[in-house]
Amino acid sequence: MGGLPGLVAAQPHATPTPSATVQPVQTVEGISEYRLPNGLQVLLVPDDSKPTTTVNVTYRVGSRMENYGETGMAHLLEHLLFKGTPTTPNVWAEFTKRGFRANGTTWLDRTNYFASFAANEDNLQWYLSWLADAMVNSFIARKDLDSEMTVVRNEMEMGENSPSRILYEKTMATMYQWHNYGKSTIGARADVENVDIPRLQAFYRLYYQPDNATLIVSGRFDTAKTLQWVRKFFGAIAKPKRELPSLYTLEPPQDGERAVTLRRVGGSPLLMAGYHIPPAAHPDYAATELLAIVLGDSPSGRLHARLVERNVAASVFGDTLGLHDPGAMLLGAQLAPGQDFERARGELVAVVEGMAQQPITADELQRAQAKWLKAWDLQFSNPEQVGVALSDSIAQGDWRLFFLVRDRVKAAKLADVQRVAAERLIPTNRTLGAYLPTEKPQRPPVPTRVDVAAELKTFKPQAGQATVAAFDASPANIDKLTQRFTLPSGLQGALLPKPTRGGVVKATLTLRFGDEKSLVGTTQVASFVAAMLDKGTTQLGRQQIQDRLDALRTEVAIGGGPGSVTVGISSRREQLPEAIALVGQLLKEPSFPPAVLEELQRQTASSVQQRRDDPQAILDNALARHGNPYPRGDVRHARTFDEILADVKAVDVEQLRAFHKRFYGASNAQFSAVGDFDANAVKQALDSAIGQWRSPSAFVRVPRPLTPLPPTRLVFQTPDKQNAVFAMRSRLPVNDTDADYASLTLGNFILGRGGDSRLWKRIREKEGLSYDVRTDIGWNSFEPNSPFEGSAIYAPQNRDKVEQAVREEIARVLKDGVTPQEVEAAKRALLSFRRLSRAQDETLASTLASNLYLNRTFAYSQQVDEALAALTVDKVNAALRKHLKPDQFASGVAGDFKDK
Structure with missing residues (x-):
């Protein structure tokens, strides 16, 4: 398609002229469109039903716009935009400090950047200013390209480990012989590794302009202020004088298999x-x-x-x-x-x-x-x-x-x-x-372009949804509005009625059963029982269940194993009571069709077979088994792949029925719902469905006491896998009520969580060795036994560099300690993330159910917030030095280490 015409230089920010007004265009079903004189399209989607704001900017540029030798260029720009501008050189750190859940994606026709955060005018104003700044002032510098190159290659290698992803790319490439849809968005390795920085900068200046972008703000925000900030930050960008290239290639009709x-x-x-x-x-x-x-x-x-x-x-x-x-x-x-x-x-x-x-x-x-x-x-x-x-x-x-x-x-x-x-x-x-x-070949219709404006002439928008009242997601208000109750069966309930858009309700139901002895040898049976609950009942067949859920506009997700089964429900105000009745039938009257069991066994066997060759699965399984003291049959035993396959093959329908009859009941159950519903109607539906359903056997939680984890280093060769993995494990003698809980949580956040962590900044941002590196603590709510875990993915040839960087950063944080600036930034970020989490109805429902089981309220969440806010540098450093013992870690690597 030739070169890139009419390039213009990035425009500095300046005071907007009086003509830089935001003009209303139209409103369709609650979404209002505006335009700036420079061509920027703005869509506002107000919704006060939960206290979050999401901002997204979409550029009409993807791999479809790339010329010969430029494959992967749109995706590279997505990475480099996060490398900053002169005024914001450390983008991910700023996101983390503000508690943003942010990312960017590149696809065939577009690139977008988005962030969700707890509704906050300062956060909204800052993110809008960054988006405007990044639109025309991003570095797109050679040094950033060099450091990010290994990360992008690692992302390629991660995809190369997936046969399904590569087969998709090969299929698309075979389908499209001329059109760019046949080119993978991530690009050809040669193009990405040899990209010319002036050409990449020209690509950026051509497409990252206001007349090629749409800004979308959804959730809770002040419309007038938001438009004022849009005008302030984006209105200062001059309308480009260049013309975008006209793309006219269409794939001709395919003329044979x-x-x-x-x-x-x-x-x-x-x-x-x-x-x-x-x-x-x-x-x-x-x-x-x-x-x-x-x-x-x-x-x-x-x-x-x-x-x-x-x-x-x-x-x-x-x-x-x-x-x-x-x-x-x-x-x-x-x-x-x-x-x-x-x-x-x-x-x-x-x-x-x-x-x-x-x-x-x-x-x-x-x-x-x-x-x-x-x-x-x-x-x-x-x-x-x-x-x-x-x-x-x-x-x-x-x-x-x-x-x-x-x-x-x-x-x-x-x-x-x-x-x-x-x-x-x-x-x-x-x-x-x-x-x-064939003598008479058939042809599909000749591809044609569509006049979108003509197609929309007959479009008649439906009425927009009604405005929803604001909700205060503070712990105190959540506890104040939550209704708790207990049914005759023993089921505990927690209901939090609140306004939501479209009357949506999120609910969670957990049944708990069995004990350490009675559950021996039931791991696979328990898993299959849970998996088959929605595959047929004594009254409804598998398809009838799905049809009923579709008619009720309800989603049901069931998962479980030995000791518990959890049902996640997403429904609407009018349908929730009927959805609960259906869930009750699924739980109480499963039919366990033999054909479905055979299907499930085949699918599980296929999944295990794929995991046998996957570096991540191999290493995770080995570390789970290392230091595991429990014998075969104990629900805490970590099974080998062969043991899993043997268990899968051994399950029969009679075992499923016997397990269900022996263990299932609602005597030790927790139910929670969050959203727009009639509390009395929900209680009545729950009582009618499972309120009298008592468990046939006692429930005693299976204990998980702290056991020694011998230090080790495991190495696994996985031929033909271009993405390698590193993992490390330790067992900490603490739980989530320990005096060090807040300190360790914050210390781990600084070490290995998020875009401002030590490991991320060195291994991802500075050295560009890994697409994903992190540490985490799996907090136990009972015994003082919480696993500390770390992981990274990388190209096999970078194994030694990655391991050395992880060891050095952990040693440095223990020797020199974290800084006051890191502690204050991490506090702000963690508290913001926690507020954002409480604004998610599904998370709220899950936490309410968990709190019933743990005999807690959201006062505990408030206590954690206060403990985090009160932390000092000395407390954080003392907790890290007390509990992190690198010489006692079990670690391992897996990959195609040809030269090792």
Whole structure:
């Protein structure tokens, strides 16, 4: 496409001129659009339902805009923007000090930067100023590029360890022979490693300009003040004089089956079939979204029924890429060891391309619409997600496509969906199998551009959601508003009614059962019982359960093992009582279908097989087993991969039924709900569902006393894995009520948590050795036995440098201590993170349930806040020196260490 025309230099900030006003454009379903004279588009999505603010800026630049030799350039800019400007040279440290949950992402059509934080005008004003500063004044310097290069390569290597990710890249590259969608966003290694800094700076100056960006502010904020700050910071940036290049390449119609084969060490067989589809703005795109669900969903999809239920594959999937230009539908299957690859490939193709012989039914379409719309609804009701979700619609051509696609999904007709299947899901549009000659080849429709403005002429916005009252997420107010109760069965409850957008409710239910002796030998059985609770009851089949959840606009997630099972519920005010009734049925009346157990066993075996070759899994398993004193069968025993597979194979349906009958009940249960609900209705529903359901056996928590962890260093060779891992472990004789709890928490934050930690600044920022390095403490609430853990990923050739850097930084913090400045900055950051956490309804519900079990209230959270605020340098240093003993650590590395 030639060179980059019309470049302009970065513009310094200055006092905005009177003409730099923010002009209102339109309001659609609660989202208001504004424009600055320099071209910046601003979207405001106010929502006071929880005290957080999310700010996102989307640039219309991704890998699609990269020229020959420039692959990975958009992604490199994402990394380098966080390297700072003359006024803000240490971006991650500033984020951490303010308690930001922040990041950036690069995709095919766009790059975005976002941060969520506890609603605070100072934080909002600062982040807006940084975004404006970063837009035109980022260093994009050679020294930063050099230090970040190893990190970017490490991110590449991390992806190289994933067969599914690489197969996706190879499939896309085979599908797109001319268009840049066939190029991986992370770029070619040669392009990234040899990038020319003036060319990268020119790319930055071309695309990082206000007329190519959309700023989105969602959550709680003052509209007038926010617009004033937008005008102040962004209005000072001059409108660029350059013109953006016109990108006109479209992939021609595919004219025959294509294939790609990837051969590497480890993992399980994987199939992926790609089909070209229209752009997201095209009227037919909604049909492709629904087709992906009809085919790839589990358990309702056709691929699941044909491949998984018949033991041809372990699992299946389906997805669409909604893009600015014609995108792709990807369908596939993961195989377990021993399953026939050729048979699976034939069955997958037969199902996908058999739509003409087996047309879509009205029930399939209705089910797919309900599932898609439920997911859209949940995303739109979350102010922390909707601002970032709009990025893709902006990249597709217009942010209102977010609503238009929803309307098209809702209005989709069976005949149109069937027509799109017949046009697109054909052999000549497939990238997967061998070439097959044919006398009358079919062609998909010729790709065309979409006039987005014309498509939106018939769009009629729905009414915006009502304003939600503000909520004070302080510990005292949470305790004040929380209603606690106990049901006849013994179940403890905590309800926190509060306003939410769209009447959303988050709930948590945990059942606890068994003791150290009665649970012996039940680890895998207990896990499978929990996994099968939503796969069938005595009244409802697996698909009926899913349909019921979709009808109730409810998500249910169940997980558990020996000793407990936890149900997470996301629902709405009107549906929550019925959702609770359904959960009660799932818990009390599971049917444990044999076919589903076999499916679960195959999927677990496939997962274990993949973990056998993964450096991270190998090292984690080895360290978990090192120093573990418990015998085989004890629920605290760390199993080998072979032991897991043996346990998986040995489980039968009768064991599941016997375990459920012996242990399940609500006598030792905790339930919590946070959100917009009728407390009395919830109590009645809970009482009716499980209020009388008593546990058949006693519950005594399995103790986990402190046991010695012998120092060691383990080394594992993992051939053909380009990403290596380091890990270290120690066991600290403390719990979360210990006098050193706050000091150790803060000290660990300074050492290895977040963007301002010692390890991050040296290993990630300064030396560029790792994409992710951290330390953490897994706090025990009972025994004085809390694991201290550290980890890093890196290129295998950097093993010695990474280990040395970790050892030196730990030694330095113990010898020289942390500084007063670090302590004060960490206090501010941790307290801000804790406030942000209390603003998340799902976290609140989980904590309320945990507090019931621990006999705590949020007064404990307030006490921790106060203890953190009162910490001194001496207390933090004393705690670190008392408890961190590097000579007693167990550590290990795993990777392809060819020269070691």
